[in-house]
Amino acid sequence: MWRRVALLSPMISSSSRSLPLNQAALGVKVGESFATDVNNPDERTLSPKEKAPFITFVLGGPGSGKGTQCEKIVETFGLQHLSAGDLLRREIALKNKNGAMILNLIKDGKIVPSEVTVKLIQKELESSDSCKFLIDGFPRTEENRVAFERIVGADPDVVLFFDCPEEEMVKRVLNRNQGRIDDNITTMKKRLKIFNALNRPVIDYYKNKGKLYTINAIGSVDDIFQHVLPIFNSFEQLKVSRHVNPKSPLGSILVENSS
Ligand SMILES: Nc1ncnc2c1ncn2[C@@H]1O[C@H](COP(=O)(O)OP(=O)(O)O)[C@@H](O)[C@H]1O
Ligand SMILES: O=c1ccn([C@@H]2O[C@H](COP(=O)(O)OP(=O)(O)O)[C@@H](O)[C@H]2O)c(=O)[nH]1
Ligand SMILES: [Mg+2]
Numbered sequence: 001m002w003r004r005v006a007l008l009s010p011m012i013s014s015s016s017r018s019l020p021l022n023q024a025a026l027g028v029k030v031g032e033s034f035a036t037d038v039n040n041p042d043e044r045t046l047s048p049k050e051k052a053p054f055i056t057f058v059l060g061g062p063g064s065g066k067g068t069q070c071e072k073i074v075e076t077f078g079l080q081h082l083s084a085g086d087l088l089r090r091e092i093a094l095k096n097k098n099g100a101m102i103l104n105l106i107k108d109g110k111i112v113p114s115e116v117t118v119k120l121i122q123k124e125l126e127s128s129d130s131c132k133f134l135i136d137g138f139p140r141t142e143e144n145r146v147a148f149e150r151i152v153g154a155d156p157d158v159v160l161f162f163d164c165p166e167e168e169m170v171k172r173v174l175n176r177n178q179g180r181i182d183d184n185i186t187t188m189k190k191r192l193k194i195f196n197a198l199n200r201p202v203i204d205y206y207k208n209k210g211k212l213y214t215i216n217a218i219g220s221v222d223d224i225f226q227h228v229l230p231i232f233n234s235f236e237q238l239k240v241s242r243h244v245n246p247k248s249p250l251g252s253i254l255v256e257n258s259s
Contacts, residue, residue: 018251054079055154057204058136060162061119061195062188063169063176064217069162070136072225077232080130084138087120088112089180108183109190111140111198122152141198145205158231159206159212162224164217168191193210 034153053142056079070081088106093102105112121135135156139145149155169192176183184190206212215227 016070019038028133035113051091053130053154054132054158055156056132056158056160058134058155058160058162059078059199060160060201060217061164061166061169062165062182062191063171064162064172065172065221066136066162069160069215069225069228070134072221073134073228077132077236079132079134080128081136081177082121082124083136084117084121084140087124087137091116103181107187109182109187109194111144111194114141114144115151118147118151121148125152125191139202140194142205143202143203152218156206156211158204158213158235159203159211160228161203161206161212161214162217163214168218222246 012250029080049063056073058070067083073079074081085106087109088102091097092103092106102112102116117138125133128194139148170185170188173183173188174185184187207214213231215224217224
């Protein structure tokens with residue numbers, strides 16, 4: 001078992017984070033911030049790094065344009081894109097251990113057990129050289145959110161929510177044309193119900209934490225991206241201002257920017 005022992009975002013004051021201070025104070029990169037089980041201290045491979053990961057969760061209903069906007073964010077800001085849905089579909093394609101179970105759940109619009117999804121994401125985080133991640137389509141439920149915190153030991157710095165009316169999401173999904181097994185009206189209706197029942201509480205949670213950026217997802221891809229741009233630009237600027245004045249109240253700037 002891997003155990004996350006520390007995380008500190010360089011862009012946000014520790015007051016806005018939920019980790020205990022003694023952990024947050026260490027500040028290590030996610031790829032190197034995991035240690036093997038405490039029961040095997042000799043196997044620990046903890047080594048501090050200058051840069052901590054910057055994690056963005058990308059939320060929104062099915063068809064709201066999460067994946068499309070992630071591609072644009074990657075092009076402009078160079079974050080690494082981790083789509084939870086793509087990671088799960090890869091397990092199916094590779095016929096891995098949980099592949100059949102995942103396929104049945106996706107076909108039915110249901111949520112894959114948190115442990116499975118979080119471990120797939122964790123593996124990508126650990127093996128990456130990047131320090132900026134876009135985690136797309138996750139967490140889908142409060143249980144997902146808590147499992148990520150518990151297993152990975154990290155909180156997101158930013159949460160984007162692409163807010164799109166249901167009729168538009170249905171239209172987009174039915175025209176997506178990527179051969180996805182869940183892009184049909186029957187599954188879509190179930191997915192919308194699950195989104196409203198299980199994902200909205202996660203969105204509310206991050207709203208209350210002052211981390212949520214709600215983006216109107218109606219309009220052209222480029223128009224929507226114009227609303228995304230300033231969010232990441234402001235974080236780039238925060239990084240610069242932090243070098244100038246390490247004591248700047250980054251936490252309060254975050255709250256001002258949140259919806
Ligand atoms: N702003 C937009 N206007 C019209 N169609 C869009 C827009 N953004 C994305 N799409 C299309 O809608 C479909 C769903 O987009 P996608 O990015 O896959 O959404 P999600 O990842 O939220 O399910 C895709 O076919 C995509 O090309
Ligand atoms: O964290 C996740 C992400 C996805 N899924 C499953 O994978 C499907 C497709 O997710 P994806 O994010 O690819 O769909 P999108 O919202 O982009 O249409 C979902 O309906 C779920 O069945 C899941 O169980 N947990
Ligand atoms: Mg998607």
